[in-house]
Amino acid sequence: MHNILFVTVGTLGDLDPYLAIAAELVRRGHGATIATLARHRATVERAGIAFAEAQADWEPGSPSDPMVRMMTHPDEAPRVIMREFVLDRLPDAIRRVRPLIARHDAVVQHATAFAGRISAELEGRPWLGGTVTPGLLPSRIRPPIHVWPRSLRSAPPQRKLAYFQELVAPMHAVRAGLGLPAIPAVTAHLSPFGTLALFSRHFAADPGDWPATVHLTGFCRYVAPVGADDWSRVEAFLAAGPPPVVVTLGTHSPAAGRSLFQGMAAALARLGVRGLVVGNSAEALGLEDGPLLACFPSLPFARVFPRAAAVVCHGGIGSTVRGLEAGVPVLVLPFPVHDHYDTASHAQRLGAAEVLPLERFDGMAAEAALRKLLGDPSYRQAAARFAAAIAEEGDGAARAADRILAFADAGRLA
DSSP: OOEEEEEOOSSGGGTHHHHHHHHHHHHTTOEEEEEEOGGGHHHHHHTTOEEEEOSOOOOTTSTTOHHHHHHHOGGGHHHIIIIIIIITTHHHHHHHHHHHHTTOSEEEEETTOHHHHHHHHHTTOOOEEEESOGGGSOOSSSOOOOOOOGGGTTSOHHHHHHHHHHHHHHHHHHHHHTTOOOOOGGGTTSOTTOEEEOSOTTTSOOOSOSOTTEEEOOOOOOOOOOOHHHHHHHHHHHHTSSOOEEEEOGGGGGGSOHHHHHHHHHHHHHHTOOEEEESSOHHHHTOOOSSSEEEESOOOHHHHGGGOSEEEEOOOHHHHHHHHHTTOOEEEOOOSSTTHHHHHHHHHHTTSEEEOOGGGOOHHHHHHHHHHHHHOHHHHHHHHHHHHHHHHHOOHHHHHHHHHHHHHHHSSOO
16 A cells, blocks of 8 residues: 655645545555645545645635735736745745655655655655646747736846746755755756646647656546535526526635626626626625526536536636536636636637636626627537547546556656
8 A cells, every 4th residue: 555645735726636636546545645725624634635734824815815916916926826825935835744755655746836846855755746737848849828927028038037037036045955956947846757747638738849757647537525405506596597607717716806707797697698606605796696697605617517508717727627528618717827828728729718818808808708609609519529538538537546656666657
């Protein structure tokens, strides 16, 4: 029996694939621990997985919470994510994660959870990298799409490089202080022992120059349980009329503010289409539940999306792909943060999505995009083709578990 440690910080989209893999390992009789943020403790433990706190967390939804600040101040998002969310708390994260290394046979580090790599290096142990999105794999043939702050979008490359180097300087300082060698920041999340790309080749294939140590597994799906009382209300709404358009901004929904959801609700009303909002209550959003609109703080996408007319989401890899693999067209409203624009571009390339950048969002633009998405059957047909390919490919969690167990035996991915 092996005991595997996963280290991941971020949103539920950064957690769910590792939950799926950890659950598969436990099903096979192995042990698994997920070190992540305290806000995810209940989710991890409900899945039957051991929990450890990877770093100090913020009060979820508070003004100091980076999840909120990168929504309310999008031009500061790269700094909020890299500095405040990850690197400023890196010493604390290392103090928490390093003692866990000795109690586990293998370590898997999610892209920006650098404490996993550093702790393994300090203990002289090999480690695996993990990424849930192609937007974090470097390529000159098909460079990932990232959006710079407005002040840098027309700046020369040298200024952009200086901005990036300033952002990641704390990581170099921490490594130097611990006696570890310098590493290129842009590939710091890629392990020389192997990196698991937890997505499908049908969504993003190797353009030909991804590192040879990257191994695609396919999508890893975790379906969270939902209470019978909550689901009965969902079921009643779904059964009461035509399939609704599901609107969600994932983990970012509570921070998005009322205006976006109200604009979407108005657009749906003008189209005469029912809406199902996932991410907050109607009261919190200034909306009213009724026969044409229902709001829920959270619901399992895997159960809701297959019964939707379309999905509107923010471009997170989890939300976007769950819509597409349900055979449903998607309207992506990418934030100028993370990998959202890159994910949106892959979805659009499939012919199953339209893209409306959040920076250009208004109710009329959303109405026009949805009218096109719902009125042209080619979008649903493209989503259905993608869904069939993903179904044939099978569960990536099983393949990822195979890779991790082989790594635990050999210390390197074959």
